[in-house]
Amino acid sequence: MFLSDLDKKIIREIQTDLSITPEPFLEIARRLDIPEETLLSKIQDLIDNGYIRRLGATLRHRRLGINANAMSVWMGSHKEVERAGTIMASFKEVTHCYERCTLPAWKYNLYAMIHGKTKEGCFEIARRISERTGLKEYKLLFSTEEFKKTSMEYF
């Protein structure tokens, strides 16, 4: 599926906030001067083709009691990382998990964002991950200040 100019206009509309009114999509359709049914089917296409990862509410999880946020970084061979990444992804407390490039100043190559209610809880999850994956060399980097957290504006 190739993104048309209309698709990009739709993306621009739905990457910010939907209005919390009875007919939020109709409002967008009117702005774009297209029938609502066209808009709904285009959005469904964007979802079905994997352009939209998720349509819904993004929470302020810290306000909901999920206060501790640790970036755990791990070291392993490429083969170990392949297996460990899959295991880490199965933890519900892990929201993001990536294998990343290394640099001479930075040897960690596997990352898992751990969300918990407390710091101790995060350490406990990391300990369980270590046990399950066999990776022994890791660090938890806790955030102390959130300078910015926004969603990307595309197009």
Added chain:
Amino acid sequence: MYASAQTVVRPCSENKLLISELETNSCPFLKKSIYGWTLINMDRLDKDILNRIQSKFPVTSRPFKVLGEEFSISEAAMIRRVERLVSDGYIRRLGASFDSKRLGFTSTLCAARVPSEKLEDFVDVLHSYQGITHNYRRVHEYNIWFTFIGESKEEILNNLADISKKTGIRDILNLPAKKSFKINVEFEI
């Protein structure tokens, strides 16, 4: 098309949140009781709604009517509850999240070693780039960690070079992903 990084400047203070404040008793959204921390102004139905609407928002003409039916409440009641969850700050945004790679963009994670006296200036410069969507201070010698989304690797590299030039901070690690194992930012409340 994509707004160039230089043209969009956002004040960083709006999004700045001192986590230490939230971790103490001063957090206005949490109340300590003999049962532990509980959320103020929220009942079980609110929590169930939050668990439901983090994904698969109905792509239909009357989405709040459909959601209301799922919980046996009226469309108007569903709208009132979601409005309140937004105004109380539990919901940051209601909309679509995209696969940036699928849209033709590229993203990376960067880490910088910034002395405390240069921190404010460095963060201000970072936030003048629209593609920097997340930025945290972390307890490590690499103390600033941010994500950078751009139209190409070259654009990101050029912007990182510019940031070094503008701020005098040379020690910035660029750590692009080789493989993604998981992205799922849904929380069970």
